[in-house]
Amino acid sequence: MTQKSKLGLDFGKVEKARSLARGIAQEVQSFVESRTTVAVERTLARLLGIDGVDANGVPLPNVVVDHLKAQGLLNQGTVFCMGNAMIQTGKSAQEIAEAIAEGKLDLKKLPVAGKKQIEEALQPIVNASVERIRARRARREQYLNTIGEGPKPYLYIIVATGNIYEDVIQAEAGARQGADVIAVIRTTGQSLLDYVPYGATTEGFGGTYATQENFRIMRAALDKVGEEVGRYIRLCNYCSGLCMPEIAIMGAFEGLDVMLNDALYGILFRDINMQRTLIDQYFSRVINGFAGVIINTGEDNYLTTADAVEAAHTVLASDIINEQLALLAGLPEEQMGLGHAFEMDPMLENGFLYELAQAEMTREIFPKATLKYMPPTKFMTGNIFRGHIQDALFNMIGIWTHQGIQLLGMPTEAIHTPFMSDRYLSIENARYIFNNMRNIGDEMEFAQDGICRKRAAEVLDKAVELLEELTKEGLFNALEKGKFADVKRPKNGGKGLDGVCDKGENYMNPFINLMKGKK
Numbered sequence: 001m002t003q004k005s006k007l008g009l010d011f012g013k014v015e016k017a018r019s020l021a022r023g024i025a026q027e028v029q030s031f032v033e034s035r036t037t038v039a040v041e042r043t044l045a046r047l048l049g050i051d052g053v054d055a056n057g058v059p060l061p062n063v064v065v066d067h068l069k070a071q072g073l074l075n076q077g078t079v080f081c082m083g084n085a086m087i088q089t090g091k092s093a094q095e096i097a098e099a100i101a102e103g104k105l106d107l108k109k110l111p112v113a114g115k116k117q118i119e120e121a122l123q124p125i126v127n128a129s130v131e132r133i134r135a136r137r138a139r140r141e142q143y144l145n146t147i148g149e150g151p152k153p154y155l156y157i158i159v160a161t162g163n164i165y166e167d168v169i170q171a172e173a174g175a176r177q178g179a180d181v182i183a184v185i186r187t188t189g190q191s192l193l194d195y196v197p198y199g200a201t202t203e204g205f206g207g208t209y210a211t212q213e214n215f216r217i218m219r220a221a222l223d224k225v226g227e228e229v230g231r232y233i234r235l236c237n238y239c240s241g242l243c244m245p246e247i248a249i250m251g252a253f254e255g256l257d258v259m260l261n262d263a264l265y266g267i268l269f270r271d272i273n274m275q276r277t278l279i280d281q282y283f284s285r286v287i288n289g290f291a292g293v294i295i296n297t298g299e300d301n302y303l304t305t306a307d308a309v310e311a312a313h314t315v316l317a318s319d320i321i322n323e324q325l326a327l328l329a330g331l332p333e334e335q336m337g338l339g340h341a342f343e344m345d346p347m348l349e350n351g352f353l354y355e356l357a358q359a360e361m362t363r364e365i366f367p368k369a370t371l372k373y374m375p376p377t378k379f380m381t382g383n384i385f386r387g388h389i390q391d392a393l394f395n396m397i398g399i400w401t402h403q404g405i406q407l408l409g410m411p412t413e414a415i416h417t418p419f420m421s422d423r424y425l426s427i428e429n430a431r432y433i434f435n436n437m438r439n440i441g442d443e444m445e446f447a448q449d450g451i452c453r454k455r456a457a458e459v460l461d462k463a464v465e466l467l468e469e470l471t472k473e474g475l476f477n478a479l480e481k482g483k484f485a486d487v488k489r490p491k492n493g494g495k496g497l498d499g500v501c502d503k504g505e506n507y508m509n510p511f512i513n514l515m516k517g518k519k
Helices: 010-035 038-047 060-070 080-091 093-101 115-146 166-175 212-229 240-255 263-270 274-291 300-303 314-326 352-364 384-400 422-435 451-471 475-480 510-515
Strands: 035-037 154-159 181-184 234-238 258-260 294-296 339-341 372-374 405-407 501-502
Touching: 010 035, 010 274, 010 314, 010 451, 010 475, 035 038, 035 274, 035 314, 038 060, 038 080, 038 240, 038 263, 038 274, 060 093, 080 093, 080 115, 093 212, 115 240, 115 274, 115 510, 154 422, 166 181, 166 212, 181 212, 212 234, 212 240, 234 300, 240 258, 240 263, 240 274, 263 274, 263 300, 263 372, 263 475, 274 314, 274 405, 274 475, 274 510, 294 372, 294 384, 300 314, 300 339, 314 451, 339 352, 372 384, 372 510, 451 475, 501 510
Parallel strands: 154 181, 154 405, 181 234, 234 258, 258 294, 339 372, 372 405
Antiparallel strands: 035 501
């Protein structure tokens, strides 16, 4: 069956773009498969039941993985080494971690059991962790089947006080005002920490620490308010940065629904080493896929550093690559919150039509994806009246083109962190427009040789050209040359490269096949 396009898109070119992106993604995947990282190994430690901190406040997953690295065992992996230690000592993974922290156990000095014996010993623990995630996902499904949820586009707002308990108050207020997704913004700089802080936190800058306890506190609060207002409220946080898969597993355990989860963002905007973060991304997406979490990718950020007219094709090319990388991780299209944004200069003649063309193009190319549409930020000036109109135009396109998640713009963008009253105005703006224009996209056609059709065709053509370039060069070389967001990053530079290693002969990770539904 041939897909129809209101924009007259050439789906032969779309398939060519996907085919090129598939090749790029498979090349990345072949690199990823033979390597691991300290973050992946800490994630596996958590999946084996290790939690808490040592006497100095260092998270026990870090203690274990740092020990493996110091003893030259990191390439054999956490699962093999901890499984062997459990057989040799008769202790649980948590008890072994505590003994390592106290300096009472050296994993290198233990006799080594066979892989088969280790696999059998670990099977009950592996199964229990997987069932824990399944139960969390089932809880979400039960809520959706009983109290339901708001219509798409989901209204997405942020809280960012630095104090999880204050965040709860603001999140509850936002949910009562009509928000469908609450994103707890992560404190500035956490993406560069190579550990996850432990426990509830009350101090952060520009956001709140992403911790498992903070996830639990906010999830409980949103479930309570969701029952009160009669619709399920989704919780979003960030599993990007140096602890990407670790935060993914904590979110899976605590019932998060949406995660910002994109390696390219960390490479380009946080200077995290590309090898490290692409390996981390694969396991984090396997986890998110299994947990039913919608991932958000960071393509919208390209248009904050590059021109939104000239660089639109880089957003599309990156979305298509991200789609293919996500599919390799077993993440279904419905859980892909591929990113794009409304970021053109509002003084541009017919800018609204260009934005409309790009949003409709993105929807037609990714018909099943829960697309995440980002509001104007780059050209917000502090004039709250013009800003509110810019957000209204953004909301019109969101409903017109059937976006999945609408991150609401704030009239006070570029002035301060929004007050609850600012959020109320933004929610009111979106609900008014979404209701009044609910079916506009079903009613309107695009002129045969009009601005919108020409713009979409131009962006698609340029995206195919870029993907052809990337196929010749490979993604790593393209990132070195600044093909995305006009930002250049070295393959062997950036943060976290020392946490990458090749897998050894005994390496095992039974969770990937289980989570991807393979034997």
